[in-house]
Amino acid sequence: MSEPDAAATEPTAEPTAPAPSAYQLIRRALLHPGRGQVSAAVLLVILGIAGVTQVRLAGSDDEYAGMRQADLVQALNGLQAASRRNEQDIRDLQNTRDSLKDNNDKTAAALKQARDELVTLGILAGTSTATGPGVRITVTVAEDGQLTLNNLLDGIEELRDAGAEAMEINDAVRVVAQTSFETADNGINVDGRVLTAPFVIDAIGDPDSLATALNFPGGFVDDLRPDHAHVGIKKRQKIEVTVLRRAVEPRYAESP
Numbered sequence: 001m002s003e004p005d006a007a008a009t010e011p012t013a014e015p016t017a018p019a020p021s022a023y024q025l026i027r028r029a030l031l032h033p034g035r036g037q038v039s040a041a042v043l044l045v046i047l048g049i050a051g052v053t054q055v056r057l058a059g060s061d062d063e064y065a066g067m068r069q070a071d072l073v074q075a076l077n078g079l080q081a082a083s084r085r086n087e088q089d090i091r092d093l094q095n096t097r098d099s100l101k102d103n104n105d106k107t108a109a110a111l112k113q114a115r116d117e118l119v120t121l122g123i124l125a126g127t128s129t130a131t132g133p134g135v136r137i138t139v140t141v142a143e144d145g146q147l148t149l150n151n152l153l154d155g156i157e158e159l160r161d162a163g164a165e166a167m168e169i170n171d172a173v174r175v176v177a178q179t180s181f182e183t184a185d186n187g188i189n190v191d192g193r194v195l196t197a198p199f200v201i202d203a204i205g206d207p208d209s210l211a212t213a214l215n216f217p218g219g220f221v222d223d224l225r226p227d228h229a230h231v232g233i234k235k236r237q238k239i240e241v242t243v244l245r246r247a248v249e250p251r252y253a254e255s256p
Contacts, residue, residue, distance in 0.1 A: 123166050126174040126245030130166035134204040134239035135211055138232040141197040145228025149183045155201070155220040162213035164203040166241040170195050171202075174245040191245075197229075207235035 122128030137155070141147050156175060159167060167175040173190045182189040187196040203210055211233050214220045221231045 124176065125247065126166075126176040126243075127247050129244065130204055130241045132165070132204040132239060133207050133235075133237045134164070134202065135207050135214075136234045136236060136239065137199075137201040137203070137214065138234075139197065139199040139201075139224065140230045140232075142228040142230075147188070147197060147199060147224065147227065147229050149181055149188055151220070151223055151227070151229075152188055152199070153181055154223060155214065158213045158216070158220050159201070159203045159205070159210055162205065162209045164205040164210060166204040168202050168241045168243045170200050172243065174241070174243040176245055178248070179245075202239050202241055204239050204241055207237075211235055 119128060123130045139147055139155075156167070169175060169190060172195065173179070173193055175190075179191050180189075184194045187194045188199075189195075214231070214233060221233075224231055
């Protein structure tokens with residue numbers, strides 16, 4: 001009997017499984033991570049968060065943190081000097097503003113004074129109208145009476161001495177310093193116009209002072225009684241002097 005064949009009796013070796021690829025290893029690790037892998041991942045996350053925080057903190061540090069003390073002192077001195085310059089600029093601007101305001105106030109005051117003087121000169125010269133308290137004097141003359149030139153001039157002078165600032169006669173002639181008076185037939189020539197009775201004189205000033213001056217013993221009212229003339233005086237809170245006198249250019253006088 002022959003011996004069995006050695007090749008037939010030896011067991012056959014099972015085929016070896018191929019080694020897993022790198023992709024398979026990564027996939028297996030991701031799908032079935034081990035305890036060590038989880039710990040490592042957590043540690044990496046913590047380190048990453050700490051790193052980001054440190055970067056942010058470092059980025060928010062003061063820009064002067066890395067400077068030397070001497071540089072910091074110099075920078076501080078520069079800031080203080082700039083602050084002083086700004087304060088000085090502010091003071092200069094405030095001084096300029098105050099100076100302009102002061103100049104404007106002075107200019108406004110000078111203009112107001114000039115306007116007031118112009119109005120006053122216009123009233124005195126008769127080139128401007130005037131309104132204010134005063135008196136209205138009405139002189140009526142009887143048929144056998146008269147109002148002489150001297151009587152009228154005395155009345156005008158008494159009103160001026162009592163403070164009359166503006167006057168007109170019969171709503172026709174403005175009475176000023178240069179007004180001329182002459183005797184005329186049946187009347188009085190005032191600045192080239194012949195005025196007849198009744199004579200109405202409007203005078204602006206203190207009513208009591210003007211009335212007292214005319215009624216003073218031996219004054220205007222008393223002087224007209226012998227001439228059969230009657231004087232009526234009415235005090236008023238509003239007298240209007242509206243007659244204007246043409247301004248006359250000086251022939252010889254000049255402003256220095």
